[in-house]
Amino acid sequence: MNEDIRQLLVLQDRDAKANRLEAELESIDPERKKTRRESIRTQQVLEQTKQDHMQLEVRRKDLENEVESRKEQILKYSQQQLETKKNEEYQALGREIDHTRQAISEIEDRELELMEEQDVFKTKLAEAKRVAEEAKASEAVMLSDLDEREKNIEKELDELDEEREELVSKINKKTYAHYDRLLDTKGGRVIVGVDHGSCGGCHMKLQAQEIVNAKSGREMVTCTNCGRLIYYTREMIMADELDYSGHRPAEKL
Ligand SMILES: [Zn+2]
Structure with a gap:
């Protein structure tokens, strides 16, 4: 990460x-x-x-x-x-x-x-x-x-x-400034995870490129709709795979 x-x-x-x-x-x-x-x-x-x-x-x-x-x-x-x-x-x-x-x-x-x-x-x-x-x-x-x-x-x-x-x-100064600016308006949830391909804050679908960028973790991705900072973790990848295949990971094994 x-x-x-x-x-x-x-x-x-x-x-x-x-x-x-x-x-x-x-x-x-x-x-x-x-x-x-x-x-x-x-x-x-x-x-x-x-x-x-x-x-x-x-x-x-x-x-x-x-x-x-x-x-x-x-x-x-x-x-x-x-x-x-x-x-x-x-x-x-x-x-x-x-x-x-x-x-x-x-x-x-x-x-x-x-x-x-x-x-x-x-x-x-x-x-x-x-x-x-x-x-x-x-x-x-x-x-x-x-x-x-x-x-x-x-x-x-x-x-x-x-x-x-x-x-x-x-923390990178620009990134922190972004966080600080949104802190009061987003109810304390400025940095959110990807939730089944959507922003974990406002639930708008993210673009494929944004998800790729978030997955790579090389640059900070912001939701174009609400401006929140987006991150992606291994657990989310698993949740997404589970969702797309319709099977539980245990059944796949
Ligand atoms: Zn959003």
Whole structure:
């Protein structure tokens, strides 16, 4: 095989690898952000649960104060009962006292309900705390994993860069320029094999002379349709023979 072709095939393989690594490198920052977002989200859930829990406590305290003030009201009514000489007023105060006692009992029922709600919230709060702590811990692990991955990829890319420079220095300048020009537009497949008499890139039939030239390996053949560099190997010759005769090589033997 032509030495330039051999080097170009290695170069194409390394360039594909570098492309994959660069794509992976680009995915690291979004992953970092996702990890942080997830941790912040669980922290927010915890804060909200804490606030809801406190809110319940405030409401319960309000009810407690209300009970206290109603009890004072009852004391006042009782005092007024002692002081009045009018039977009608005495009875009216008695009714007020009954109403207030009724109100107190209703408030105390609500207080009990609130306390039950608080119990449920204690469980919720403990769960939210656990989830937030776990997210924090896994965030730390994941971020350090991502840092490590990033460092490794950067190192690999540096090594590929060095290898690339070395490869390029060995390839004919015109041939390399041709390769480099097509690299971005041909999806990383610039040097392709002959595929049953056609260009392995665009699949247009090649001219007999082009195949002969590719087989000889003495000069670089380019596809007149897509401009890709064409090469030919012994395996392809066998595949072509197999195709034209319609037999498997094993049957021919
Ligand atoms: Zn082509």
